[in-house]
Amino acid sequence: MPLSTHPISFAAIIVAAGKGLRAGQNVPKQFAMWHGKPLLRHSVEAFAKSDATKIVVVIPHGEEDIAHKALRGIEGIQLVAGGPTRQESVRNGLEALAENAPAAVMIHDAARPCLNAAVIQRLLDTLHRAAGAIPVLPVIDSLSVDGDGLMKGSANRETLRRVQTPQAFRFAEILSAHRDWEGPANAGDDAQVLLAKGGVIAHVEGDEALKKITFAEDFMPTLPAIRTGLGYDVHRLADGEELWLCGVRLAHSKGLRGHSDADVALHAIVDALLGAIAAEDIGAHFPPSDARWSGAKSGQFAEHAARLVSDAGYSIGNIDVTIICEAPKIGPHRDEMRFSIASLLGVDTSQVSVKATTTEMLGFTGRGEGIAAQAIATVMRE
Ligand code: CTP
Ligand code: MG
16 A cells, blocks of 8 residues: 555646847757757656646746747646746746645646656655755765855765755645745745755655756757768779879779879778768768869868867777779778778777778679779777
8 A cells, every 4th residue: 555645636837938148049049959949848848748627838928929839749837937036036926826726736847848757756755744856866975164265164065965856845835935035135945945944855766867958068069979981982983083082092004083182992991980970971061063073082071070070079980991893902902991991080990980892883883984982980989
């Protein structure tokens, strides 16, 4: 038998009426895109999936349009205008629910997008024994009291907790505490408001994922640790041309024709590297229409691609290139080619593989009309 009697019915208030100044976005942070959707939408969707009987979203005065856009397609949300402080915004949300008062209310910052059902449940399970329940985390570091840049004392971290939202309250108690609040203009959170009225507030286990999104760097996308890219290129074999493959000049009866030196293998490698960091393709960086690249050594394209990979915060893991032709034989030049590619890209030869295949005399490569190359590149976050 569960200890709590029947599930307590609750409404949710999400406060999103701040200015979000520290986040430095071009709209208040709650409406800025974060992991594919407006920050606010994450929490609203989480509550929409929960058993909340009603969801109130407190927004800045006059921002209905942007709020509607951020919440498009989610039914039954009540928008309420906030106040100049978080405490007043919460109070406005509570007043909007007062007429049809729910048994309990969860008050949550829009700035904490990673809300999960387990925290909501832990909080609700606690309300039968306390007027309020808040998610908390331990303090890991030791503490120092600062005074003008000097340590003035310490505090016992064992008794301290970091406080998050959502915070759950019995509705009548938190409403009257907010109505009576006489503390500083901006209460740190709603638990402080209830505590000032002597309300009992229980601690439940919080979740690091509930971290508040505050600064511009919190909006930077988290890049995948490993990415791959694919490249493919073909050039025509013609008389009177030099044959360059992987930055190595080979003696052959014909050479590859192209705007640059037509090093088909390096071109495939460049496209693989650009693909791995989603940086368009070789033609976008070195357009054939640009006279600067006429007869250019493709090695500089490879060096440029390696620089872009590094600028994107990645280093090259490995390169694997396959050259498709009947002739010349690639095997005797393999090591020189691997060394050449490694030098251009600033990696070790062991990170570069060069392979070759024929197409059994079939197709344009089989007939010796051209050479094709395909490459794959793996890059790793630095
Ligand atoms: N909030 C609010 N009304 C206010 C101030 C804040 O509803 N007058 C909300 C914010 O939208 C946010 C939450 O309270 O969801 C926590 O506040 P904070 O993270 O400080 O957000 P902002 O005040 O918007 O940001 P900043 O302090 O960087 O300007
Ligand atoms: Mg603030």
